[in-house]
Amino acid sequence: DAGVTQSPTHLIKTRGQQVTLRCSPKSGHDTVSWYQQALGQGPQFIFQYYEEEERQRGNFPDRFSGHQFPNYSSELNVNALLLGDSALYLCASSLAGGFNEQFFGPGTRLTVL
């Protein structure tokens, strides 16, 4: 079992650019959640995808958008990058329905210059 995988591992962008981060869920999982972890902080919930639709969203602007594919993998897109978007972006997968544990990937480190 490969667990949750994320790509790329590291990414450097400049202000105003756009970025796409990718996540493959743990085998058998159908729900993907995205979190932003700024340096020295706890992760903050961005949004969750299930059945290719955004099911819940945290307090993040519309510059943050996502997508889930039929194979349950997911993308996080961030437009018009700001310096404050520099963070570790974590993907977590789980099974829908009732309570289910979220398994986290290793994250993508985004640096905005």
Place this chain on the structure above:
Amino acid sequence: AQSVTQLGSHVSVSEGALVLLRCNYSSSVPPYLFWYVQYPNQGLQLLLKYTSAATLVKGINGFEAEFKKSETSFHLTKPSAHMSDAAEYFCAVRVGGGADGLTFGKGTHLIIQP
């Protein structure tokens, strides 16, 4: 809305000593509570979870936590610290079922002194 407060951004204990990491939550409805550990340059690993069953929850690596509704607390303990326990620990809360994202505390950095 729910929230989590972790008391102490850094906690230092000697190897073999008791580990106590504090977490208080705020929630208008019965919560689900979690402790995660994060090692440098890695993602989060679930240590244990409370889902309204037993109030004393045992997790991996010898950790346990007790849910105390009257104190709105979910403190993490381990009887004897090991050097390999040095990491960042996060308490998290979720209200409702699987559709809800987790709300994390700011984390506690655990330092183990030899």
